[in-house]
Amino acid sequence: MAWVRDNIAAMKGYVPGEQPSDAGIIKLNTNENPYPPSPRVMEAIRAVTPDRLRRYPDPDANVFRQAAAKVHGISPEMIMATNGGDELLALLFRACVGEGDRVAFLNPAYSLYPVLSAMQAARPVALPYEINGGDWRLPEDIFKLNAKLLLIVNPNAPSGTLIDRDMLARVIGGFPGAVLIDEAYVDFAPTSALELVGQFANLILLRSLSKGYSLAGMRFGYGIARESFLRELYKVRDSYPCDAVAIAAARAAIEDQAYARGTWEKVLQERRCVTEQLRNMGFVVPRSHANFVLAQTPAGSDAERLYQRLKDRNILVRYFPQPRLADKLRITIGTPVQNGALLEAIGELAKEMLFRPHKDSA
């Protein structure tokens, strides 16, 4: 096809996690919140009138921006609403990264980053995490980096590990380009980089309502940055990225902090149990600050086979067939019943697959 750019013809698209329609499946593969959204979200959706659908929505989703600004204690001008967090990433690449420009990200991190880089015909710079068992550290290279854009997921996916705020400040302060901190999972973590936005003009945070607010089906994310930075991103977006129903739902969701926090607390409690029990069965599990854990399967086992055997039992987790991840499974924290079923299945498969679930004193 002569009309397709060479870099696009040569690239592969991103492959999202499986989204089976079978309701009988225990779905622990794409980090959804196991609890439904706030009842106020359902009320807000049902209150949308036919006339609201007929007319174009507010291009800037101002009612959402005001609600989110109140929650964060910042001005609405520092917030930009997007059609899911992924759209914010795409905007940032379009605004900052030209053909041949360098884009840096850690590895392993969100596997969409290299795909976005290929779309722009950019030069990806993958910085390997220093991994030592359950310990994931930033490589020294990150402090002497030159690129247009640096992306850091924090807490990281797929490891769940967290980089502390002082370390982030050191990285951002020393970097000549734009820095995105992808905080899609921050609702399950003890700290965020929010207070750094006032400090650094080159910093933008990504937030998402998919996980923390149980709205993966609604596609709603937002960026937090100085107004001058956001102004450049507004230039490269679609005119009406968020629809009228999504705006109403997202506003209701973020306004009901008490409900959302209730779901986070339940997830955190379960995360402790799942981590401990997996470790007891011989898995190496870094301490997670997200709503999933990355579990390295015990010596002598085969992670891909375990993934497959769990799938045969209608339990779906995420397996990444790539260097540094091929011996691990990423497991979303579900409800107590779902987690119980998973752990029981792993216990049984451990016997059957002859890997040794040994007892550690955690």
Next chain:
Amino acid sequence: MAWVRDNIAAMKGYVPGEQPSDAGIIKLNTNENPYPPSPRVMEAIRAVTPDRLRRYPDPDANVFRQAAAKVHGISPEMIMATNGGDELLALLFRACVGEGDRVAFLNPAYSLYPVLSAMQAARPVALPYEINGGDWRLPEDIFKLNAKLLLIVNPNAPSGTLIDRDMLARVIGGFPGAVLIDEAYVDFAPTSALELVGQFANLILLRSLSKGYSLAGMRFGYGIARESFLRELYKVRDSYPCDAVAIAAARAAIEDQAYARGTWEKVLQERRCVTEQLRNMGFVVPRSHANFVLAQTPAGSDAERLYQRLKDRNILVRYFPQPRLADKLRITIGTPVQNGALLEAIGELAKEMLFRPHKDSA
């Protein structure tokens, strides 16, 4: 901002039409359908469960694709759902247009095209329509064009004029790059380019549910092309462009053809009346095949002032302060009551502003 690309820093973003929140305004400026969406759309939205919001949506919107394929008599694989028609345009630019590549479009046409071109640091080639009163023709240059992408709005916005299918086939067959026919307004026209998709591998059609199906607030569009062409576009899109509520709503809307057609017929009838009455008042109005008309104000009048005076009376139409359009207003066809109010106001302003509403024998 050192991290922003030069072409982005230098460009201006697209400015969409005003979206006032005041319900008292007669809004004839952004081509919304004046009638509400099908009641089945509202039912579909209210039937969405909390669990459907909690989980990621179907990345491909398959229930919609199947419904639309049935309506068009094509296979679902030839349909790609997007977050509004604008997203399809953005995907097409990303897949086909690299830095310095040529992108061609007519002028005047959809004013987003030059903005998308600037985002890609591409070289825009604007082909001037040959305009003679109400007659808008393709320029001869279009048949000897070399570019990566050619965009034709048909029926055209803002003129409402239609290029016939044989002429389109000549253009597409002779063009070396990809051709997008933007059929956002095709529901109000007598013909479409649908049957040409089988004939040309480089052709893609854009469809939208914003106007024909009264869903501007929902953001739902789609592309129609051969599967091999769409495959390249899937690589450059977000993983989940359409949310679960939008997919359910769009499916219900397109399945209720009888309802939608009812709204189109009412708009067509009003379009005839509005055209005739504007012509009677001395405006030059090309024959429109869309849900709006482009009205050149009578000799001696000032289109911008008329736009402003209508706005003072809470009637909003679209004024484009740019060459070839600055003497015209684009007026969306509303309900009979809205159109009556508009025409009455214009009649009164004609006297007041001392331009001469003369009577022609249409």
